[in-house]
Amino acid sequence: MPYEVIxxxxxxxxxxxxKDLKLLFEDAVRAVVDIMGARADVPRETIDVFVDGIDMNDxxxxxxxxxxxxxxxxxxxxxxxxxxxxxxxxxxGIITGDYLFSELDTAIKAATYHGLSIEKIGGLYKATIxxxx
Amino acid sequence: xxxxRVERIDPYRLKIPMQSCMRTYGMVYADALIEKxxxxxxxxVQVANVACLPGIIGPSIAxxxxxxxxxxxxxxxxAFGKDDGVVSPGGVGYDINCxxxxxxxxxxxxxxxxxxxxxxxxxxxxxxxxxGSKHKTLRCTDREFHDVITQGAGWLVRKGLCxxxxxxxxxxxxxxxxxxxxxxxxxxxxxxxxELGTLGSGNHFIEIDVVDSIVDQDTAEAFSLFENQxxxxxxTGSRGFGHQVCDDYIHAMLKALPDYGxxxxxxxxxxxxxxxPDAHMYLSAMAGAANFAFVNRGIITYLVxxxxxxxxxxxxxxxxxxxLYDCCHNxxxxxxxxxxxxxxxxxxxxxxxxxxxxxxxxxxxxxxRKTGQPVIVPGDMGRSSYILAGQKGSEKTFFSAxxxxxxxxxxxxxxxxxxxxxxxxxxxRDGIYAxxxxxxxxxxxxxxxxxxxxxxxxxxxxxxxxxxxARMRPIGVVKG
Numbered sequence: 302m303p304y305e306v307i308x309x310x311x312x313x314x315x316x317x318x319x320k321d322l323k324l325l326f327e328d329a330v331r332a333v334v335d336i337m338g339a340r341a342d343v344p345r346e347t348i349d350v351f352v353d354g355i356d357m358n359d360x361x362x363x364x365x366x367x368x369x370x371x372x373x374x375x376x377x378x379x380x381x382x383x384x385x386x387x388x389x390x391x392x393x394g395i396i397t398g399d400y401l402f403s404e405l406d407t408a409i410k411a412a413t414y415h416g417l418s419i420e421k422i423g424g425l426y427k428a429t430i431x432x433x434x
Numbered sequence: 435x436x437x438x439r440v441e442r443i444d445p446y447r448l449k450i451p452m453q454s455c456m457r458t459y460g461m462v463y464a465d466a467l468i469e470k471x472x473x474x475x476x477x478x479v480q481v482a483n484v485a486c487l488p489g490i491i492g493p494s495i496a497x498x499x500x501x502x503x504x505x506x507x508x509x510x511x512x513a514f515g516k517d518d519g520v521v522s523p524g525g526v527g528y529d530i531n532c533x534x535x536x537x538x539x540x541x542x543x544x545x546x547x548x549x550x551x552x553x554x555x556x557x558x559x560x561x562x563x564x565x566g567s568k569h570k571t572l573r574c575t576d577r578e579f580h581d582v583i584t585q586g587a588g589w590l591v592r593k594g595l596c597x598x599x600x601x602x603x604x605x606x607x608x609x610x611x612x613x614x615x616x617x618x619x620x621x622x623x624x625x626x627x628x629e630l631g632t633l634g635s636g637n638h639f640i641e642i643d644v645v646d647s648i649v650d651q652d653t654a655e656a657f658s659l660f661e662n663q664x665x666x667x668x669x670t671g672s673r674g675f676g677h678q679v680c681d682d683y684i685h686a687m688l689k690a691l692p693d694y695g696x697x698x699x700x701x702x703x704x705x706x707x708x709x710x711p712d713a714h715m716y717l718s719a720m721a722g723a724a725n726f727a728f729v730n731r732g733i734i735t736y737l738v739x740x741x742x743x744x745x746x747x748x749x750x751x752x753x754x755x756x757x758l759y760d761c762c763h764n765x766x767x768x769x770x771x772x773x774x775x776x777x778x779x780x781x782x783x784x785x786x787x788x789x790x791x792x793x794x795x796x797x798x799x800x801x802x803r804k805t806g807q808p809v810i811v812p813g814d815m816g817r818s819s820y821i822l823a824g825q826k827g828s829e830k831t832f833f834s835a836x837x838x839x840x841x842x843x844x845x846x847x848x849x850x851x852x853x854x855x856x857x858x859x860x861x862x863r864d865g866i867y868a869x870x871x872x873x874x875x876x877x878x879x880x881x882x883x884x885x886x887x888x889x890x891x892x893x894x895x896x897x898x899x900x901x902x903x904a905r906m907r908p909i910g911v912v913k914g
Contacts, residue, residue, distance in 0.1 A: 415504030
């Protein structure tokens, strides 16, 4: 998976690296889905996801919160994610999957702002995200 | 923030002098051993960051079970002036009113020993546990959900799920009266409805313990505790309902920070001035989530009592299964603190800390007014837990004490260290029967992942915040 788990005493932190922002947002979702065990085998349903934060960092947190809500509250399990637009503080994309309500591996309560950073280093975008688990 | 300066001021306390953006100093309750653990993560920086918030009164405090959280440290306590201070949803956390209760019994270990596995299995069957657990039998209508949010534990009494006499054994009688469903989003409602009466996962648990040592006989008697007695600890909170309330308000306050004129060292500390309507909206929504959590623990208690009845064939009343106390760990409340020769109201945040009222405090019910408030301090699932009583020294901590052992190891690291081991078998060898919805929970929650709670309570006791009344050890555990 395109993410790395970083030690955080109370919670869970990950680092995601991607060659552009769209991929970074997509891989962050794939990381959440992998950690929660929220996969679907078939793209039976499609959901539009749009977030408008106060800046890019906030947009990433809002983006992941949307996914966590769909998984936790609506029982949605993901087949794939596609980000169509990242601009300023907005992100728009679609997630495919199904309302399976299957058992999850790990609870993620929320993506947090703590220690959050999106940096461009050597042509790659890197984000560190801490979750409350 | 540059490397922090930290000074030891006595065997139980470290001071973080004012530096950088701090508006006050930090005070960390830690003995020499706990201090060593402190430098392994950024928990102290988080204590300092909290000290940067507007209107903070007294020091930014951390209890000896301190460890790194997000925004506030876990174990953090801070008070803010009603006129110039703030309320921070991150200073309460996502699991609003995650808390603990201790249910007494009059059963002795000799009677329980041969039956404990059956009781644990019965509890595991009747209480929904695990990640995103939903209640399959409890159906709560929208109207009832409104009543849960506004009435808290009073709703349990009206539904016949809890005797009225028990309400005095809840912090604030199990109801924060400022709860207002008006500020609660549909998303929060949708997440909350199916999760009422569920344990969840992570560090939430139901534990059967035996009292193995009485330290303060008189207070133990007042608390109806005796040696070899079986008690039940229940630790859970407001589930997805609280997570959503917290998320909704962190987001809203973050957006509004420029309007409030507040700058922060960490966005997770997003807050609103207590004089602003946004703060009142949050406090009333948070109170709704807190009331949900009181009810959640109450429903689980009802199910636990029935599990005991099924296995032992006696009524829960005849087994003396009454509540000793139920207290909040993650909360922000307007409370009174002494200021010179009078009392002032402040907004106290406890993020992984327990209220600990001293003897004589008028907020205590008469039965605890001589002893101080029962403070329940769970350890890890393999070692001891403690019952303490709030003492006079808690005035220095805005009437707060520790809430547990505090993690030493991340969940990720714990899982790695547990590879190839059966934590369940290891616990079983120590006479502890553990059931979990997922095997990995037992690995994440293994005893070595936590500090030894004895160090934590000794620091609290040494500092005069609360005194040790009794020690318990686990014999059966249900984990999510």
